Amino acid sequence: MRHAAVAVSTALTLLLAGAASAAELRVGYSSDITTLDPANHRSRVTEGVIHNMYDAVVTRTDDMKVVPEIAESFKQIDATTYEAKIRKGIKFHDGSALTAEDVKFTFDRLTKENAMGGKTSPRKSLVGPVADTIVVDPLTVRFKLGNPWPIFPAYLPFNQVVSKAHVEKVGTDGMATKAMGSGPFKLVEWRRGDSVILERFADYYGGAADIPPAGPARVDRLIFKVIPEPASRVAALMAGEVDLIDELPHHAIKQIEGNPKTRVLKTNGTRSFFIDLNNRKPPFNDARVRQAANHAVNRQLIIDRILNGLAVPLATLISPDSYGYNAALKPYAYDPARAKALLAEAGHPNGLEVTIDVDNAFKDQAEAVAASMSQAGFKASVRLWERTALTDLWKDPEKHDRQMQFRSWGDGALDPVGIFVPVLKSRDRGNFSGYSNAEVDKLLTAADTETDVAKRSKMYQDAQAIIHKETPLIYLWLPQDVYGASKRLKSWQPSPRGIIKLHRAQVEG
C-alpha cells in the first residue's frame, strides 16, 4: 500500500517535472544504428555511437590530427610496417586487461576472409592491404602491409578494438547486440529503433593522452535517442527532452540561437557538394560549356541565403582542411556575361536547356542552382529522383543521357584517396561524370603508394590543377556540420569527423 503511494507521488512529480536527472546526457540522433559490432557495418551513424563504447588504436583530435588512443605510441617502422605500443592497464568493461592479443584478434577479424561467423567483414577495405598483425610482446603489436599504403594511419581511427575473449564467448551473432569495449561508456541496453542507453565506465583509462582532459566520462548516463524527423528533433531540443541534436536544419538556426536555453554548435564538415556533368555526351563534352556552367552558379548567394552562410565555396573537390589541398586554386567566379560568351562560343548563342537530377533532400539547393544558371545563359530545370535510383541511373556515363547530377561525397579521413580517386579516376566507383584523363590517373595511381608525404601531396595538387582547368564537375560548396545543443551541455565541441564522442562532455543543472 505504502509502496503504491510512493509510486503515485513519484508519478505525479514526474508528470509535473519531466524526467531530468542531473548527470544524464541525451542525444537526439537522426538515424537508427544497425548493430553494436564495430566490425560488422558500413554506417557512419552506427560508428558514432560505437565510438563511445569502443576505443581504437589511434584517434583524431578536433583539428583532425591522428594521435594514439589506446596506444602509447604509434609509429611507422618501414614502408609496409607500423608498430603500436599499447598503454598499460587498459581495462575492458568486464575488468579484463586489453593486450596486444586483442588488437591482433580485432584486425584478423577485420581482414581475414570469412572470419566473422563464415562471413567477411564489410569494413575490410577500410583497413587496406594489412597482410598480418603480429604480437611482438603482450603490449606491442605490428601491422604488416602487403604493399605500401601511406594512408594506413588516416584510416586506423575507423576501426575499434574488441575483446578476444568476449567475441569468442558471444560469437559474431552476439556481438551485434552485446557491446563490451574499453571505451568511456558501457552498454546498459540497446532498445532497437528507439535508443541506446549507456552508463559511465568508472575504470576507464582516460582516453587519448593528447586530448586533454583525460579521465573517465563526466556524465553518469549517455543516451542516444533516435528521432528521424528533423522537425521533431528540433522540437525535442526546444522542449528540453534532449541536450544535443545532430543535423540541425539550417533554417532552424535562428530559432535555436534565439531560445534562451539552446545554442548552435558548428564545425567544418568533410562532405563536398558538386554537380556531375556528363563529360561523355553533348553538351558537356565541350570544356567551354562546362566552364560556362561553373561561371553560371552564384555560389555565394546560395550559401548566404539557403545555407545561412555556413559553407565555403569550393575550387576543387576536396576540403580546404584536407591533406593535399591545392590552395592556389580559386573558385570559378560568378560571371553571367562570361558564361553566356562561353556558351555562344560553344555554339549555343540562344541558351542551352539542361536538367539537374537530384534527390529530395537537396531539392532546394538544386532548384536554387537551376535558378542561378537560368540567369546566365542556361535554361535549367530540376528533376527529382530517389537517391538510390539516381546512383544506379548514373553509374555508367556511357550508357545514359542524363546531363547533370547534384550530389555529394563524404571523406571522413580528409585524405584525397577517399574522395578524389573514386570520383575522378577513370572508371572508378564514384566517377559518374565519365571524366578520364591519363595524366590524372597516373598521378593518382602513383600517389596511392607514394610514402613521401610532401611528394604525395604535390601529386594531388598537380592533379587538382589539371582538373580545375578541365572542370569535369561544377564544384559547389563544403557545408559546416551544424548541431543544436542545450546550454546545460558543457565542454563539448563537435568534431569534423562527424562522430559524437561524449566522454569529455558535462551537463549542468
Add this chain to the structure above:
Amino acid sequence: MTPVALVERLLQLVPVLLGIAAVVFFMMALTPGDPVELMLGDALATPEQKESLRRDMGLDRPAPERFALFLKNAATGEFGMSFHHRRPVGQVILERVPATVELTLASMLIALVLGIGLGVLAAVKRDSWIDRVATVTSLVGVSMPGFWFGILLILLFAVALGVLPVSGRIGYAGEVPFVTRFLLVDTLIAGRVDSFLDALRHLLLPAVTLGLAMAAFLMRVTRASMLEALAQDYVTFAEAKGISRARVLFRHALKNALIPTVTVAAIETGTLLGGNMIVETVFGWPGLGRLVVEGIFTRNYPLVQACVLLYAVTYVLLNFCADLLYAALNPRVRL
C-alpha cells in the same frame, strides 16, 4: 464454422500469400539501385569487398533462383539476413512488432471511443446541428496529412505547453526491463505506476494522430447502423411499451448497432497496422512501419519481403477474426 469450412478457408490463403510474395519480391527486384553500393557508401571499397558482400547477401545468384529460395525458406519461417543489420530478418522484425501493435491498439481504442460516441450521438440527434457538428468533428483527423497534424500536436503540447513528450515510448527515468516488450504491460509487471503513466503520456500524441484519422470511418458506420437499428420494429415497440428512451437506446439499439462497427474495427486494425510508418517517423516510435520504409529506401530486400508477408498474414487473420466476431455477436448469422 465447421472444421471443413475452416480448412477450406485456410487453403484459400495459400494462393493469396503466394501472390503477395511474388508481388513484393519482383517489386523489390525491379527497384533500381544496388544494395551493395548503397551499403558501402562513400568510404573506401575494393572490388573484392563488393564481391564478398554480394555473396553474403546472396545477390550473386539470378533473381528467379533467389525467388525460389525465398519461397522455400519462407515456408519454414526463415527469411534470410537483413542486409544492413547483418542479423536474421525474423529477429530484427520481431523486436519492432510490439511497439507497432501497442500503438495500433491504442489508436484503435481512441478511434472506437470517438467513433462510437459521435456516431451514436449523431444518429440519435439525426439531422440536428449536433449531428452536423459530430460529423465534422469526426472528419478533422482524416482530412489532414498525418505528418503535419502530428508535428502540430508536438509543437502545441510538447514545445509550447510542455505537458507531453515529443518522441519515444518512455522517459529514461522510468525504464523497466522488457518482458513482453509491450511497455504498458511491462511497467505494470515491474510494479511501476510512474513508468506506466509515463508510457501512457508518450503513447498519447501518436495514438491520437492515428486514432483521429480512423475515427471518421467508425463514426460513419456506427451512425448508419444505429439509424437502421432505431428504425427497427422492436425499438418502436419498446418505446411504445413505455421503456425509457435511454434504456431503449443502450440496451437494445446500441447492442445491435455495434455489431458492424466492431467487425469493421477488427478489419481496419490491419489497415492501421500497415499504415503507421509516417506517424512512427514523426514521433520517433520504434515500430515496424519505419523499419519497412527504411528497408525499401535502403533496398533491404529480405527485410521488406518478410515484413510485407507478415502484414498480409495479419490482415488475413484479422479478417477471419472479424467474420468469427460477426457471427458471435449476431445470433442470426451462422457461418
Add this chain to the structure above:
Amino acid sequence: MTAGAVETPRPDAAPEAARARAQSILAANLRDFLANRLAVGSAAVVLLFAAMAVFAPLIAPHDPYASDLFRRLQPPGWMEGGEWAYPLGCDALGRDILSRAIYGARVSMTIGVAVMLVAAVVGMLAGLAAGYRRGMTDVVIARVVDVLLGFPYLILAIGLMAVMGPGLGNIVLALAIKEWVLPCRVVRAETLAAREMDYVEAARALGASQRHIMLREILPNVLSPLVVVSTFRMATIIIMEASLSFLGLGVQPPVPSWGSMVADGRQFLIGAWWVSTFPGVMILLLVLAINLASQGLRDAFDPRLRR
C-alpha cells in the same frame, strides 16, 4: 436495391423500365441530397476549389515558379517584414505561397480525380465481370483483389514509386494499382444482386448479349453506389499524395502540389509557420468538403438510411 419495388415488366419493355426506374430513384436521391445543407455547402466548396484549379493562371498574382532568394521565408503581408504583394508570404526559395497554393489546387485535384476515375472505371469493369459472369472470372478477380488488399496500401505505393521514381503520372499509377479494388468490390456485390432481378432475367430471355446486359441493364443500377464510394476515396487519395511527398516521392519540382508544399514546409513550422500552414489548411478544407459532400451523397443514395 430492394427488389419488391419493381413491377414485373413486359419482356420487350425491360430496358426502358430499368432505365426509368434508375432515373426516378436518382431524382429522389438528388432531392434528398439537395435538402442536406451541409453537404450542398461542402459540394460548393469543392466546386470553388475546382474553379480555382481551372482558372489558376487568371487568379494567381505571381508566377508560382519565380524564385527570388532575397524573399526567402518572407512572412505574410500582415506580419512584420511582410508585404501585401505577397499576402501569404514566400517559401524557402522566395516564391509566392498564395500563387503556389492556387496552382497547387490543380495538381492535388488532378491526382485525386485521375486516380479516382481510373479506379472507378477499372473497378467497375472488373466488378461487373466478376459479379455477372461468376465462375473462373470471379475467382481470378477475387484472388487479385485479395492479394492487393493484403498488401498495405502505403507500402505498395512507396515500393511502386521507388520502382518508377517521383512524378505526377507515377503517383497516379502507384495509387490506382490498388485503388480500383474498392469500387470493384462494391460493384461486384451490387451486380450479384442485380443479376437475379426480373429485368435482367427478361433481357437474358430476349437473347440480349452479355455485354449489353452488363453495360445497359446492370450498370445504371450500380452507378450510384459507385459514385458514393469513389468520391469518398478521392479524399483519401489527396492525403496519400501528401504522405508520398513527405517520403520524398512526390511530384516533380518546381510544380507545386499541396502535399509537397506541406511536406517541404514542415521543417519551417517553428519560425516560418506560414510555409506549410496555408497549403495544409487548403488540404484540410478540400478534403473535409469532399468527405462531407460524399457523406451527403451516401445518406441520400443509401436506401437503408431513407426516411
